[in-house]
Amino acid sequence: MDTKLKGDIAEQAAILRALNRGWGVLTPVGDRLPYDLVLDVEGALVKVQVKCAWFDKPSRNHVVDNRRTRTNRRAMVREAYQAGDFDFALVYLPEPDLFYVFPVEVFIGYGSEIHMVEADKRQRKPGSAEYRDAWDLILQWAARGETRA
Numbered sequence: 001m002d003t004k005l006k007g008d009i010a011e012q013a014a015i016l017r018a019l020n021r022g023w024g025v026l027t028p029v030g031d032r033l034p035y036d037l038v039l040d041v042e043g044a045l046v047k048v049q050v051k052c053a054w055f056d057k058p059s060r061n062h063v064v065d066n067r068r069t070r071t072n073r074r075a076m077v078r079e080a081y082q083a084g085d086f087d088f089a090l091v092y093l094p095e096p097d098l099f100y101v102f103p104v105e106v107f108i109g110y111g112s113e114i115h116m117v118e119a120d121k122r123q124r125k126p127g128s129a130e131y132r133d134a135w136d137l138i139l140q141w142a143a144r145g146e147t148r149a
Contacts, residue, residue: 003052010052010092011036017099021135034068034085044142047086049107053093053100053116061115064091066107081108088138091116101134103141 014037015025024040035047053062066089067078081104089107091100093116100116107114116128131137 006052006094007050009094010090011050013092013097014048014050014090014099017135021139034081039138041138041142044145046088046138046142049081049086049089049104051089051091053091055095056115059115060119061117062093064114064116065112066110066114067112078112083108087141093118098133099135100128100131101137102128102131103137106131 015027018025018037018039026038026040026045028035028038034049036050037048039046039048051064051066053064055061056063065078066081068081068085070077070079083104086104088104089102091102091114092098093100096118100114102114114128115126116132117126
């Protein structure tokens with residue numbers, strides 16, 4: 001499976017999760033914007049970037065690149081996202097079919113990669129663990145009326 005197809009699957013999984021919560025989903029035309037979806041959560045519009053993580057066998061971690069990737073005919077360019085680019089990043093782990101829900105400030109605060117550990121036999125949880133399946137963060141954010149233009 002190529003990365004575009006994995007991204008499409010992750011976006012569709014995010015749409016399904018949002019619809020199951022009773023949220024509206026808007027999809028931008030094209031892929032030039034720094035976000036993939038807009039969620040209508042109780043009237044608040046939430047810009048969302050969707051990423052698909054991969055499983056890194058040596059580290060036994062799920063990993064996602066937290067930079068924007070653009071391609072043209074000559075090269076692939078990666079650049080950092082900015083705080084105003086979106087409100088939340090949804091990182092999809094195909095196996096075990098779940099999302100990590102990161103506020104933009106947290107997502108862009110990591111270096112170039114975020115590692116998510118799904119093993120239960122660890123002495124302490126990684127920092128990313130608090131964002132595992134944390135859909136309520138979006139609901140709380142929307143309730144505060146923090147919608148940005």
